[in-house]
Amino acid sequence: MPKLSKTEKIILELISSDPFISQAKIAAKLKLARSTIAVQITQLIDKGQLIGRGYILPKSQKITCIGGIAFNRKYLLSTSPLLGTSNPAKSTRSYGGVIRNIAENMARMDIDVCLISIIGNDESGKELRTQMHNLGVDTSQILISNDSPTAEYIAVFDDKNELVMGIASMDILDQISPKCIENSWQSIRSSDWVVLDCNLPKETIKKILELKKNANFMLAIDTVSVSKAKRLPDDLSQIDILFTNKAEAISFLNLNKNSKTHKLNKITTQLRNKGAKGVVLTDGANGHIVNIGSEVFTSPAISKNVKNVSGAGDAFVAGFISKIHSGASVREASNIGAALSALTVESQMDVRQDLSNKVLDEYLSKEEIIKEN
Ligand SMILES: Nc1ncnc2c1ncn2[C@@H]1O[C@H](COP(=O)(O)OP(=O)(O)OP(=O)(O)O)[C@@H](O)[C@H]1O
Ligand SMILES: [Mg+2]
The missing domain is CATH 3.40.1190.20 (Ribokinase)
Structure with a gap:
């Protein structure tokens, strides 16, 4: 990025948040003459920070x-499932969420x-x-909740690899x-x-x-x-x-x-x-x-x-x-x-x-x- 003056940076920020902002409005915000803003905008165009008169910003490739983000856990039971008691199982974990x-x-x-x-x-x-x-x-934009656990999806499969039960705990989303x-x-x-x-x-x-x-x-x-x-x-x-x-x-x-x-x-x-x-x-x-x-x-x-x-x-x-x-x-x-x-x-x-x-x-x-x- 070419070196920008403090004023140019502020003008660029104002235009990024409102691409249709008028030169008069920028001038009022910065307490500068409108003609000064016009010169600064021309410099920003010369430096490639604005593309043309419509104040179109360079296109991001992002x-x-x-x-949703979720943590997946899969359990494969060693025997037929028995309700109301403990069932031995092998577990795998992976990251999920579409x-x-x-x-x-x-x-x-x-x-x-x-x-x-x-x-x-x-x-x-x-x-x-x-x-x-x-x-x-x-x-950097991933939020952290202090009152809910990370979303989880748990799947239990029987000894024939058929799904017995899926549990989706996703309220956090x-x-x-x-x-x-x-x-x-x-x-x-x-x-x-x-x-x-x-x-x-x-x-x-x-x-x-x-x-x-x-x-x-x-x-x-x-x-x-x-x-x-x-x-x-x-x-x-x-x-x-x-x-x-x-x-x-x-x-x-x-x-x-x-x-x-x-x-x-x-x-x-x-x-x-x-x-x-x-x-x-x-x-x-x-x-x-x-x-x-x-x-x-x-x-x-x-x-x-x-x-x-x-x-x-x-x-x-x-x-x-x-x-x-x-x-x-x-x-x-x-x-x-x-x-x-x-x-x-x-x-x-x-x-x-x-x-x-x-x-x-x-x-x-x-x-x-x-x-x-
Ligand atoms: N059994 C399969 N055999 C071959 N190709 C498959 C099969 N299942 C899915 N695909 C490929 O994946 C593509 C998307 O699959 P599908 O329609 O099942 O998406 P989906 O239901 O959104 O799946 P998921 O939500 O599990 O990711 C299909 O168009 C096909 O190209
Ligand atoms: Mg899908």
Whole structure:
């Protein structure tokens, strides 16, 4: 960054928080003549800190991810489950939360990511935050609650690996209030893309969509689950890309969930009719359908070697948004989304731990070889 005078710095700050501020207003605030402000603004343009007369700030390349962080614990019982007594089990722990998974995938692909969420004042929270920080994620906007523990998801599987019970202790996420969004708004609005998950409270999602009307970033939302999809407002017009799976879309649209005749293209059209500028609907092993702007196409799932399907959708969103953010076409973004979810279902973890751009490139070239054969 070139050297700026104290006055130039203050003017830049005023313009960043209100890009439409008049020279007269800046002059009044700084107790300087309007002509002096005009000269200072010309200097800021010369120094590349403002692009043109509209006071357009240089575009940030940052992607801000806002939503849920959770600590996952899985227990595999050694015998059939017995209620009311102690059951011996093997345990594994991992880091989760849809937006955290998306942010981790992006960070592993060298994207500049800022994560906004909440943790408790406890060891699991600190561990989750440190892991993201060590991956290069900006964790400065992660809130700490003093009255709730970090969100946890606990899954108990029987000796045949069938889920006996899932326990979601996620009340803390309700503390990501509209006020928290207002407090972080300067950081959020300077992003290139903002990605939300529906772990956020309904009124917080509403607030972001409202504030977005006066911002320049692009917005994507992941619906997370059948129940949380209902947190979306009826008007989807502030959403650039909505990522959802079939069951979540059916839930949001209040369609008959028992009907077997819902067609993916009809569902995406209904979501577009609610105002979304783009929709990507994933359907597990059946692949996905894209309906963005005037582009509508379906694409098959890539992987035949599935080990663990959980996290596939999160990886898809990360791959798709990372690619489109770098200027790629919708088709390319769709291919990368599918490739990253294929890499993820082929690993035991919800986020592939060896993920890098190199691993992704190698996987893509292997896929090319398969297609050519
Ligand atoms: N069983 C599978 N076989 C092959 N590919 C799969 C399978 N499950 C998922 N995928 C890939 O991952 C993409 C996203 O999966 P899915 O529709 O299950 O997302 P999701 O329901 O949001 O998953 P999650 O919430 O667990 O991350 C699919 O479009 C597909 O490319
Ligand atoms: Mg999902």
